[in-house]
Amino acid sequence: MSIGLHNSEFKNPVVRWIDQRLPVFTMMQKEYGTFPTPKNFNYFWNFGALAMVTLMIMIATGIFLSMHYAAHTGLAFDSVERIMRDVNFGWLIRYVHMNGASMFFIVVYIHIFRGMYYGSYKAPRELLWILGVVIFLLMMATAFMGYVLPWGQMSFWGATVITNLFSAFPVVGNYIVELLWGGFSVDNPTLNRFFSLHYLLPFVILGVVFLHVAALHITGSNNPLGVEPKGPQDTLPFHPYYTAKDSVGLVVYFIVFAVLVFFAPNYLGHPDNYIPANPLVTPPHIVPEWYFLPYYAILRAVPDKLGGVLLMFGSILIWFVLPWLDRSPVRSMRFRPLARLFFLLWTANFLVLLWVGAKPAEGTYVLIAQIATAYYFAYFLVILPLLAKFERPLPLPESISRPVLGGGPLPMGAAAKPMEKA
Amino acid sequence: MADTGHVATDGAPRRDFLMLATGAFAAVGVGAIAWPFIASLQPARDTLALATTDVDLAPITEGQAVTVMWRGKPVFVRSRTPKEIEEARAVAVNALPDPATDQSRVQREQWLVLIGICTHLGCVPSGQRATDTRGEYGGWFCPCHGSHYDTSGRIRKGPAPRNLDVPQYAFTSDTKIRIG
Amino acid sequence: MLRVSFKALALAIGLFAAAPAHAAGEAIPIPDRKFSFDGIFGTYDRASAQRGFQVYKEVCAACHGMRLLSYRNLRELGLTEAQVAGIASQFEIKDGPNDEGQMFERPGRPADRFRSPFPNDAAARAANNGALPPDLSVMTKARAGGADYLFALLTGYEDPPPGVTVMDGMHFNRYFPGNQIAMGPVLNPDQVEFADGTKATVEQMAHDVSTFLQWAAEPELEQRRALGVKIIIFLTILAGLTYAVKRKIWADVEH
Numbered sequence: 001m002s003i004g005l006h007n008s009e010f011k012n013p014v015v016r017w018i019d020q021r022l023p024v025f026t027m028m029q030k031e032y033g034t035f036p037t038p039k040n041f042n043y044f045w046n047f048g049a050l051a052m053v054t055l056m057i058m059i060a061t062g063i064f065l066s067m068h069y070a071a072h073t074g075l076a077f078d079s080v081e082r083i084m085r086d087v088n089f090g091w092l093i094r095y096v097h098m099n100g101a102s103m104f105f106i107v108v109y110i111h112i113f114r115g116m117y118y119g120s121y122k123a124p125r126e127l128l129w130i131l132g133v134v135i136f137l138l139m140m141a142t143a144f145m146g147y148v149l150p151w152g153q154m155s156f157w158g159a160t161v162i163t164n165l166f167s168a169f170p171v172v173g174n175y176i177v178e179l180l181w182g183g184f185s186v187d188n189p190t191l192n193r194f195f196s197l198h199y200l201l202p203f204v205i206l207g208v209v210f211l212h213v214a215a216l217h218i219t220g221s222n223n224p225l226g227v228e229p230k231g232p233q234d235t236l237p238f239h240p241y242y243t244a245k246d247s248v249g250l251v252v253y254f255i256v257f258a259v260l261v262f263f264a265p266n267y268l269g270h271p272d273n274y275i276p277a278n279p280l281v282t283p284p285h286i287v288p289e290w291y292f293l294p295y296y297a298i299l300r301a302v303p304d305k306l307g308g309v310l311l312m313f314g315s316i317l318i319w320f321v322l323p324w325l326d327r328s329p330v331r332s333m334r335f336r337p338l339a340r341l342f343f344l345l346w347t348a349n350f351l352v353l354l355w356v357g358a359k360p361a362e363g364t365y366v367l368i369a370q371i372a373t374a375y376y377f378a379y380f381l382v383i384l385p386l387l388a389k390f391e392r393p394l395p396l397p398e399s400i401s402r403p404v405l406g407g408g409p410l411p412m413g414a415a416a417k418p419m420e421k422a
Numbered sequence: 423m424a425d426t427g428h429v430a431t432d433g434a435p436r437r438d439f440l441m442l443a444t445g446a447f448a449a450v451g452v453g454a455i456a457w458p459f460i461a462s463l464q465p466a467r468d469t470l471a472l473a474t475t476d477v478d479l480a481p482i483t484e485g486q487a488v489t490v491m492w493r494g495k496p497v498f499v500r501s502r503t504p505k506e507i508e509e510a511r512a513v514a515v516n517a518l519p520d521p522a523t524d525q526s527r528v529q530r531e532q533w534l535v536l537i538g539i540c541t542h543l544g545c546v547p548s549g550q551r552a553t554d555t556r557g558e559y560g561g562w563f564c565p566c567h568g569s570h571y572d573t574s575g576r577i578r579k580g581p582a583p584r585n586l587d588v589p590q591y592a593f594t595s596d597t598k599i600r601i602g
Numbered sequence: 603m604l605r606v607s608f609k610a611l612a613l614a615i616g617l618f619a620a621a622p623a624h625a626a627g628e629a630i631p632i633p634d635r636k637f638s639f640d641g642i643f644g645t646y647d648r649a650s651a652q653r654g655f656q657v658y659k660e661v662c663a664a665c666h667g668m669r670l671l672s673y674r675n676l677r678e679l680g681l682t683e684a685q686v687a688g689i690a691s692q693f694e695i696k697d698g699p700n701d702e703g704q705m706f707e708r709p710g711r712p713a714d715r716f717r718s719p720f721p722n723d724a725a726a727r728a729a730n731n732g733a734l735p736p737d738l739s740v741m742t743k744a745r746a747g748g749a750d751y752l753f754a755l756l757t758g759y760e761d762p763p764p765g766v767t768v769m770d771g772m773h774f775n776r777y778f779p780g781n782q783i784a785m786g787p788v789l790n791p792d793q794v795e796f797a798d799g800t801k802a803t804v805e806q807m808a809h810d811v812s813t814f815l816q817w818a819a820e821p822e823l824e825q826r827r828a829l830g831v832k833i834i835i836f837l838t839i840l841a842g843l844t845y846a847v848k849r850k851i852w853a854d855v856e857h
Contacts, residue, residue: 300820
């Protein structure tokens with residue numbers, strides 16, 4: 001780009017004046033207006049936009065909640081109930097924030113599922129995928145610290161158990177835990193720093209989301225066929241086609257969200273968190289929020305403290321190297337019958353972990369958790385690498401438009417060869 | 423979507439109406455979202471409920487004044503001397519910047535009850551203690567920007583636009599008032 | 603490799619976190635009690651909740667506080683301003699310090715929080731054989747089963763089955779986890795006299811006080827549901843419109 005005023009195409013004088021000096025309008029037009037997007041998205045491709053909107057909702061409600069919340073062990077519980085009772089629409093803002101965390105994880109889990117199913121992590125989108133995993137880790141940290149803030153029994157004991165995970169590390173473990181606590185147990189300093197970080201991290205997420213979207217707009221979107229667009233006949237401008245389609249998904253999403261907030265606001269929560277924190281009494285059955293249950297199940301499946309902790313962290317860290325574990329050149333599992341089977345099994349297995357994570361760690365539940373944990377890792381470490389070598393994918397369509405225009409699969413030979421370099 | 427092939431012919435007008443209706447609906451929705459947020463900034467119910475303060479007048483001797491808190495603001499309660507009352511009532515009301523009779527500002531002439539916040543920019547005027555400067559009119563003087571109030575709390579000189587406000591209060595007995 | 607080692611580990615039982623959930627006694631399903639606030643369109647039966655407040659005030663309040671509620675909140679149950687002021691003034695509330703630096707007691711005002719029976723948890727324990735009567739402000743949200751559970755608990759006192767010995771100072775309750783509860787069967791027939799002539803059976807009082815506690819825990823429930831119905835109707839129409847727009851826009855695309 002040359003120095004000097006940007007050559008703006010906008011006619012409106014005010015827009016043009018700004019755009020010449022800071023081409024934000026040109027950028028928006030390029031990235032969200034004319035941006036060429038594969039024409040064959042299904043509704044799974046709504047979930048990126050839904051996640052973005054949910055992040056905005058969480059930040060907005062969170063900022064307003066923080067205006068009334070008191071981050072002090074003596075005041076936190078009552079200040080949250082004061083929000084529910086005395087602050088105008090406080091109950092609404094708090095329930096949206098509380099259930100918004102659950103909705104955020106539902107949306108992001110589906111988003112991740114879509115990325116795994118359609119091979120969106122494969123070249124050239126590895127970095128896009130890695131940034132996504134970073135976002136997910138930040139989300140987990142944010143959600144965990146947010147759950148501590150109401151200072152109920154589950155807040156306190158969840159914080160105690162999770163921070164104690166770090167004590168599993170040899171030598172530095174106890175030092176790390178005291179560093180996290182700012183004392184010798186979860187107490188006021190812990191609550192204060194968690195509040196501070198809970199406020200900070202969403203903005204870090206926002207920054208990484210920006211990078212995630214920037215990377216997406218370099219490579220372009222993947223699509224259900226996993227075949228790169230071959231030309232203009234395969235794409236549509238983002239606006240109005242996908243703005244309209246995302247809007248449909250968004251409104252339907254809001255309906256689900258509203259049902260939860262207005263008619264079952266505490267359904268996904270735990271009653272114990274309406275009991276003020278008591279450092280002397282542990283609830284008989286500690287469970288994390290539902291979205292952490294799979295990892296909790298993995299943690300408890302291992303009869304060794306350090307091993308459990310490492311495996312639990314490993315269960316997410318392994319996503320970072322997924323693009324290199326799955327070397328199959330075919331992206332979409334539509335054309336990988338075996339991988340598809342194993343992946344759907346993996347998804348069901350993930351749900352089994354979620355279910356078993358809520359059960360007491362005894363008897364058969366432990367065995368189920370162990371088998372499910374084994375499959376969780378085997379899928380990544382054994383099945384995917386082997387499939388890349390031995391699986392014979394179905395013939396790939398020549399382009400996005402071809403199956404639409406021609407209908408039906410192409411003759412063999414036309415595309416049994418691996419996907420082209422994008 | 424099986425039937426996409428044959429709706430395009432008469433699409434234009436319906437599309438325009440549809441767009442308009444949908445746009446309007448969406449705009450209403452977005453506008454409505456703002457409301458709970460703005461409402462949450464308004465005083466909460468417990469804040470509104472903390473509305474009254476009781477003041478015992480018995481220990482306040484003539485010429486003395488006390489300051490009490492009401493809704494987070496200072497309230498001046500002054501037991502006026504006959505001379506101060508006389509001064510306050512001798513003024514030509516129409517010549518005042520904010521005309522008001524002294525009678526309209528007190529319930530019992532000895533007791534003057536005022537919100538102690540300068541109507542200019544919100545400072546607390548001096549004049550409550552005997553050693554304070556009370557300004558040219560013997561009432562209160564706001565040191566921030568030099569507003570002078572008289573013995574009825576009326577603005578006489580300086581930038582303040584209005585007299586000191588009189589809060590809602592009632593005598594619950596001869597020696598007690600309840601503010602709010 | 604990992605898989606193999608895991609299968610070996612599967613035999614071992616050793617746990618890092620969480621203890622067995624069930625204490626003595628099997629969990630008994632909590633019967634579903636019909637309340638006015640059940641379902642999507644349910645609202646609070648004001649008369650029942652007012653009676654429930656009376657039961658709380660005359661029975662429960664001897665041991666249980668409700669520190670998150672204020673007397674002014676009773677206006678929402680249909681009491682008049684004068685009635686609320688009257689109720690509040692029956693309680694001596696600690697205030698201060700006054701000009702001499704002393705704390706003093708004065709009659710309650712509507713803006714005051716419900717007076718707790720004990721100044722702190724230690725005092726509450728000392729007066730109750732070491733058991734802490736929990737604050738009831740959010741009780742229905744803090745127990746699985748909510749109001750159904752509270753009703754079941756209050757009416758669930760019975761003689762222990764043969765072979766079960768109840769510890770000294772404890773009482774057998776069918777629905778309490780572990781069955782042994784420090785709180786005795788405090789509701790007795792005709793213990794309170796309802797102004798509206800309702801007969802004060804144990805079941806009636808338990809029902810009313812459960813309604814009252816449900817209201818206390820979720821005073822926003824009616825407003826929440828009413829707003830929810832409106833918003834969902836609005837969103838459903840918007841969804842239809844948005845979908846129609848989307849179809850129109852996509853009409854000329856072959857896909």
